[in-house]
Amino acid sequence: MTISMKAATLAVATACLIGLNTVAFAETTLRIGTVLAPDDPMGQGLDKFAAEVAKATGGEVVVEVFHNSQLGDTTEMLDQARAGAAIGTVTDVARLSEFVPSLAIMSAPFLFDTYEDADKFALSDAYLGWGDELAEKAGLVMLASNWYQGPRHALTQKPISGPADLAGVRMRTIGAPIWIETIRAMGAEPTPMPWGEVYSGLQLGTLDAAEAQPTAIRGAKLYEVIKNVTKTGHIQLVTALVVSADAFNQLSDEHKKIVRDLAVENGRFASNLTIDMGDEALADVEAAGVTISEVDLTPFKEAVKPVYEKLNLTAEADMVHKVLGR
Incomplete structure (x- = not known):
């Protein structure tokens, strides 16, 4: 070679x-x-x-x-x-x-305790x-x-005590049917919008309200552009x-x-971090001048009951109850 x-x-x-x-x-x-x-x-x-x-x-x-x-x-x-x-x-x-469609059940209102x-x-x-x-x-x-990511609470400029107080309020939510119908049933006007635009939407008045979990409220500094957080916990995120x-x-x-x-x-x-940090996050939001309120959830729970049937999720809800032994 x-x-x-x-x-x-x-x-x-x-x-x-x-x-x-x-x-x-x-x-x-x-x-x-x-x-x-x-x-x-x-x-x-x-x-x-x-x-x-x-x-x-x-x-x-x-x-x-x-x-x-x-x-x-x-x-x-x-x-x-x-x-x-x-x-x-x-x-x-x-x-x-x-x-x-069945996956929507994971975001159904007042389902997971x-x-x-x-x-x-x-x-x-x-x-x-x-x-x-x-x-x-x-x-x-x-x-x-x-x-x-935690319980979703109502973020508003005015205090709310029931669904009637949300009439006509443009509330940012996630653009999926279960979220839209839940917010509508709670009395507000659902307004889907990317998360990154929520701060400016509230600041400029494009939005009247939003809903978010405690750690996200603090992380996005929404305490600078809202006045009230009502602990509805309507959806566990x-x-x-x-x-x-x-x-x-x-x-x-x-x-x-x-x-x-x-x-x-x-x-x-x-998730455990979320749970551990939740109360601390709300305390920081309150310290920034936002009013944190408890509310009777019964009217909200009654208001959202039709959402399950409207979105054909009753069978899935029954399945959740069965798996959890309820």
Whole structure:
């Protein structure tokens, strides 16, 4: 063999080895976005999730976290994920009911009494079956649906004591039927709007009111543009960590299990932070000059009862009660 032939053979062999090494150490990168601040429990949970995924997979799966709507609003991130981008987000499950209507039950009014109830139902066979259906119909994989963001309360400029006080009030809510119909049943005028625009909407008067959980009220500094928080707790905001099915299916079975298990584990971590920080967040909001009020929930609970039948969710509600042993 001539020197030139030897050189060529060596070059081919080297290229093959480089190719093999590239495959062996290839990284799968998932970009997870959130509309919330880094110090929000969801943000802290995602950062911890990213670190633990990297450690457990030896760096072969990389999770990059983007806070404060850096990748867009929640709907925009879901659209990107459905289009096949290696993107995910933490989303209220009701947004996904467009593809699997039964999923709206996770955001139904006055349904879950505690986080533990929601966590238990999110791991039930019935719920996981809806998750499989979501992957088939929408190209989205729910890694875990136990990321609890807290009870949603009414944020207004005037005090409220019942549904009648919300008549004509333009209240920002999430643009999914269960949220819209709940807010309408409570007496307000539902006004869907991206979360990143809520502060300016309240400041400029485009909105009269909003509804949000304690940590988000503090994180978005909404205490600067509202006067009252009424503790309605009308919806327990249970959210899901969702990623593109195309990206998830590129993972090995071993890595899929690691990612799913850590998503559930860190969902509980973030949720417990939410619970621990909730009272502290409301105390900070009150210290900023906002009036925090308790209210008789009976009129609100009565007002939203027709929402279940209107959205054909009575069977799903019965299923929740069955799983929880009620």
